[in-house]
Amino acid sequence: MKSFFKNKAILSGVFMMIFYQIIMIGVFTSGYSAVPKNIGNLSVAIxxxxxxxxxxxxxxxxxELPFQVQTDTDLKTAQQKLEDRDIHLIMHIPQDFTQKLxxxxxxxxxxxxxxQSNPATTNSTVQNVVTQITEKISTQLQTSGIEGVLQNMKMSEVQAKEMAAGIVNKVQANxxxxxxxxxGMHNQMAPMFLTMSSYVGAMIYSMMAIGALNQLKGKLGKWKAFLSLQGTNAIISxxxxxxGLSIYFAIHGYGAGTFxxxxxxxxxxxxxxxQFTSIFCLLFGQAGxxxxxxxxxxxxxANGSVVPQVMMPGFYKAISHISVMFYTVQLDYNLLFGGGRSAVLLLGLSLIMVSALALNTVIHHFKPYTKLSTGDAPQPLFM
Known part of the structure; x- marks a missing residue:
């Protein structure tokens, strides 16, 4: 046993187990603590x-509502904000509200x-809000407050009391x-898993691809190897x-256009x-x-599939703006279910891609290499 505990491979494995526990528990505990603590950051338009x-x-x-309440908007504007996920619920009080009461x-x-094209956390929260508001109205209509309002409308005290008692359960939520x-929960979670499966694969691939780049750039030339790798990346992408999409669509199809x-x-x-995960691999090799x-x-x-961006703790909200997964998840919601601001989200994802590619180009430019002469053996893929 002593020999194993002294073995570098065993010690490295123990380190990775401890490291993974620290980052996973630390990230999830700090991130999910926003629910329900930050529910008040959701926006409701009245x-x-x-x-x-x-x-x-x-x-x-x-x-009284524990949310960010907007009252200075018309219905059409509010509906567009709802589509863009800038607000999360609209309550519309019709013109004949008092008359029908x-x-x-x-x-x-x-x-x-x-x-409904939102994370389950948002949808369940606003559904509860609807129930709470409707119950609040029914409760309020039974109090002396409504009697006073009706008296201010020049009704007698007796008429106001009779009317207040008679309008319980008159309010219906539409x-x-x-x-x-x-x-199906597989549909609700599809944006997260479709996005995450691609990102995890890209992360593992980038480590291997940079290893191949280091092996071949001495043989092919520094920039020919780099450009050839980017062409390979594009074809693979x-x-x-x-x-993955074929597997998902075999279970629940949305049509050829959506596919x-x-x-x-x-x-x-x-x-x-x-490109994004290659940055750390170019800088630090396998340690990336x-x-x-x-x-x-x-x-x-930070991808917004469980905790909406508005509810995220500040650190995760900041990361979401440079997160490949955030923009992809939001666009998946739009393509699968519907939603607005697709052009803005697509632009954000494209900017991350271009910026990461540019940064990789700069890093590669400053990385030294030795050109192999004919007959030299290539370097091992991983050291």
């Missing part, structure tokens, strides 16, 4: 068109708009879902995503991920994996 009790009720909701034979309908997700769009998106993601692995785990939080 669009009120009633100039009587609706105004009073909207003001009370703005003060005061009519004994009519029921009040409040419209709630929810964009939930209007946009971009619904197909049934086009072909490899077809495998092609997802294929091209994940080809771009794979190429961007190869010690940086790539933590960054992968950080992106499981």
């Amino acid at each position: 669009v009120n068109e009633d100039k009587q009790y609706g105004m009073e009720f909207a003001k009370q909701l703005e003060q 005061s009519a004994p034979d009519q029921q009040v309908q409040l419209d709630y708009y929810i964009n 939930v209007i879902d946009s971009n619904p997700q197909p049934a 086009l072909i490899v995503p077809l495998i 092609v769009h997802l294929w091209l998106l994940h080809a771009l993601e794979l190429f961007a991920a190869i 994996m010690m940086l790539n692995l933590p960054f992968l785990l950080i992106q499981t939080i």
Whole structure:
């Protein structure tokens, strides 16, 4: 046993076990602590068109709801923000809200708009908000507060009490879902797993590809080897995503058009991920994996598939802006279920890819190499 405990391979394995526990538990504990702590960062828009009790009720909701409440927007603008995921719920108070409350034979309908093309955390939270708001209205209508409002509308105290008692359960929640997700948790989690599978593969491949570059650049020449590698990366990026997408679409298909769009998106993601993870491999060789692995785990939080960007702790929110996985996951939501700002997200992913490629070019430029003469043996792939 002593011989094994002194063996460098055993010691390296123990180090990796400890290292992986530290980064995984540290990342997940700090990242997921945002739920439910940061739920208050979600945005709710209250669009009120009633100039009587609706105004009073909207003001009370703005003060009491534990969310970022917007009341200065019209319904059309709010719907576009909902599509773009800038807000997460719209509550629409109709123009005849007070009128129907005061009519004994009519029921009040409040419209709630929810964009289902969001992480499960967001969807479950806003569904609870709808229930809470509707219950709050029913409770409030039973209190003396509504009696006072009705008295201010020049009703007698007796009439106000009778009407307040008679309008319990008059309010009905009308939930209007946009971009619904197909049934099945595999669909809900598809953006995360499609993206992560490509990124993990790219991370492992980049270490091997840089090893091949170091082996061949002495034989082919510094820049010919580098450009040949980038051409190889591009071809691989086009072909490899077809495998995973074919498996997923065999289980749940979305049509040929969606398949092609997802294929091209994940080809771009794979190429961007190869470039991004190659930065550390070019700088530190195989030791670059010690940086790539933590960054992968950080992106499981920062990609926005479980915790929306607005709820992320500050560190993860900052990382999301330079995360290949974040932009890909959000675009997957758009392509599979629907959503807005696709052009902005695609631009963000493209900028990361171009920036990483440029940085790799600069690093490669300053890396020394020795040109092999004819008959020289190539260097081993891994030292």
